Amino acid sequence: MARESKFRKPEQREFLVAQVRARKEISPNFVRVTIGGPALASFRPMGYDHWFRLFLPTAKGLRLPRRTGGLWMAEYFLMPKDTRPIGRNYTVRHHRAQGTYGEGPEIDIDFLLHENADGTLGPASAWARDAAPGDELGIYDEGITFLPPVTxxxxxxxxxxxxxxxxxGILASTTDDLRTEVFVELSHPDDAQCADTRDGTTLRWLTRPKDATVGETVLTALRAADLPGTPGYAWTAGGQKLASGVRRHLVTQRGFGKDAVTFTGYWR
Ligand SMILES: Cc1cc2nc3c(=O)[nH]c(=O)nc-3n(C[C@H](O)[C@H](O)[C@H](O)COP(=O)(O)OP(=O)(O)OC[C@H]3O[C@@H](n4cnc5c(N)ncnc54)[C@H](O)[C@@H]3O)c2cc1C
Structure with missing residues (x-):
């Protein structure tokens, strides 16, 4: 049983070491890295927006904290800089109990290769761009944040x-036909993927104009959208400004209670 709090955390967590099995460019800005290895046998897929912390090796190799629970982070920040692994957050795109590239379970991770202002890539994007079979990484399970009330x-x-x-992941894990309104803003329309939608779901792919700030396009569409008059449950994530802007709009203009909006700034 997973532990229930504001978010749903896995019951047991430990640092797992996995290996890259495959890497594939799946669309203009996304690379899919498939990881596997015996340690993933203890990873329990939870569906929805299941996310984990990903740790990348330094030039000295992959060292991971030994403590878990509330103590690992203190240990992590006490590690010398040259051995402290680079940590970023990612989502389980697919989990397969039996791998397609090797034995045992596999996880697909879809990395957006976003550029910094100077045209370079952040460490996680650069790692994904260059990932090769056998490369090691660490993961630490964090569970899910998508928790709509049953009512x-x-x-x-x-x-x-x-x-x-x-x-x-949320759309693929949904098992009912409840009305679901989805807005996704992309920089390139070909980054859209086949979505597992049910009756009752309306999915809008929105392309961001070249000079627009991330989130502007989706917020404009959301403000203009004909949505039910009574508040529902909302989940929003992406750039910090997008997530907080959506929440502000829903709370101030659409009558949502703050508890009815799960929002996460995925990056700043
Ligand atoms: C719970 C959770 C789940 C996530 N799942 C995924 C996922 O499955 N796939 C995925 O691609 N990302 C995901 N992210 C976002 C990802 O963690 C960040 O984008 C992360 O900063 C990327 O690391 P980096 O090393 O490439 O760049 P960083 O070194 O962290 O950032 C470098 C520069 O790029 C900017 N930047 C960072 N992310 C973005 C972005 N997305 N778009 C534009 N500019 C950016 C930063 O402001 C910074 O200036 C998730 C985040 C969270 C919190």
Whole structure:
């Protein structure tokens, strides 16, 4: 049983070491890295927006904290800089109990290769771009944040491309036909993927104009959208400004209670 709090955390967590099995460019800005290895046998897929912390090796190799629970972070920050692994957050795009590239379970991770202002890539994007079979990484399971109340009448999902894996995971895990309104903002229309949608779901792919700030396009569409008059449950993630802007709009203009909006700034 997973532990229930504001978010749903896995019952047991430990640092797992996995290996890259495959890497594939799946769309203009996304690379899919498939990881596997015996340690993943203890990873319990939870569906929806299941996310984990990903740790990348330094030039000295992959060292991971030994403590878990509330103590690992203190140990992590006490590690010398040259051995402290680079940590970033990612989503389980697919989990397969039996791998397609090797024996045992596999996880697909969809990395958005976003550029910094100077045209370079952040460490996680650069790692994914160059990932090769056998490369090691560490993961630490964090569970899910998508937790609608059972009484909700409708659902709203809003995000940018960094939230695409989570939104697709939520849609694929949904087992009912409740009205679900989805807004996804992308920089390139070909980054859209096949979505597992049920009756009752309306999915809008929105392309961001070249000079627009991330989130502007989706917020404009959301403000203009004909949505149910009574508040539902909303989940939003992506750039910090997008997630907080969506929440502000829903609370101040659409009558949502603050507890009815799960929002996460995936990046700043
Ligand atoms: C719970 C959770 C789940 C996530 N799942 C995914 C996922 O499945 N796939 C995915 O691609 N991302 C995901 N993200 C977002 C990802 O963690 C960040 O984008 C992360 O910063 C990327 O690390 P980096 O090393 O490439 O860049 P960083 O070194 O962290 O950032 C470098 C620069 O790029 C900017 N930047 C960072 N992310 C973005 C972005 N998405 N778009 C534009 N500019 C950006 C930063 O502001 C910074 O200036 C998730 C985040 C969270 C919190």
């Amino acid at each position: 909700t009448d409708w659902r709203l999902l809003v995000g940018d491309e960094s939230a695409l894996p989570a939104i697709l």
